[in-house]
Structure formats: C-alpha cells, structure tokens
Amino acid sequence: MVWSGKDVNDEVKWLSQGPNKVIKRYSAFLINGYRFHTKYRERMRRTQNCGVVVNSSITSYASARDSNPVEGNVEYYRLLTDIIELDYYGRWKVVLFQCD
Incomplete structure (x- = not known):
C-alpha cells in the first residue's frame, strides 16, 4: 500500500x-478461527479453555561479562481474565486481552 x-x-x-x-x-471472542474464553466464563464448566500462550524469541547471556548471546524461544502462559475492544470511532478496532 502506498501512502500519501x-x-x-x-x-x-x-x-x-x-x-x-x-x-x-x-467473555468470549472469536478471531482468526480461534475462540477465546475468560476465566470467569469457564469457572463452572467441565472443560476449560481460558489459557493463553505467547511464544517469544529472546536473546540471553550466561552472565554480565558474557559476549556470546544465545537465542531461544520462551513460552509465557497466563489465564485470560478480560477481553476489551477499543473503537477508534469506526475507523479501527483494537482487541486487548488482560491476563493473570
């Protein structure tokens, strides 16, 4: 896309x-074929699906004096507590996930 x-x-x-x-x-949201539920919505159900996993690529060092970085992946797992949609006056919408 070219912007003027x-x-x-x-x-x-x-x-x-x-x-x-x-x-x-x-309390539930469907995006890109994935359904997300909040922890509160799942509280009385037999099966629960309120976990969110984010895979992040990081660079780490063995110590402060180490000059050889090692790259790897770290997974962060949290429970979804709230789903909020911000509306920028009909122009854009942004969905935010709040997690424990």
Whole structure:
C-alpha cells in the first residue's frame, strides 16, 4: 500500500483523538478461527479453555561479562481474565486481552 502525505496526516489525526470513551467487554471472542474464553466464563464448566500462550524469541547471556548471546524461544502462559475492544470511532478496532 502506498501512502500519501495527506493519508498519513489523516491517520495521525484519527489516532490523536484516542479511542471512543465507550468500550466493549466480552467473555468470549472469536478471531482468526480461534475462540477465546475468560476465566470467569469457564469457572463452572467441565472443560476449560481460558489459557493463553505467547511464544517469544529472546536473546540471553550466561552472565554480565558474557559476549556470546544465545537465542531461544520462551513460552509465557497466563489465564485470560478480560477481553476489551477499543473503537477508534469506526475507523479501527483494537482487541486487548488482560491476563493473570
């Protein structure tokens, strides 16, 4: 996509207004073929599906004096507690996941 100076200025204006003051909260959300449920929604069910895993690539060192970085993956697992949708006045929507 090619952006003109006017398009960029319009985008900045929209973002500078911040999100709409009215937000939506969900106990379940379907995105990209994946269904997410909050911990509260799952509390009385036999099967639970409120965990979220994020795989992150990191660089680490054995000590402060080590100059040979080692790259690897780390998985972070948390329980989904809240799903919030921010609406930028119909132009964009951003979904945030809050986790324990």
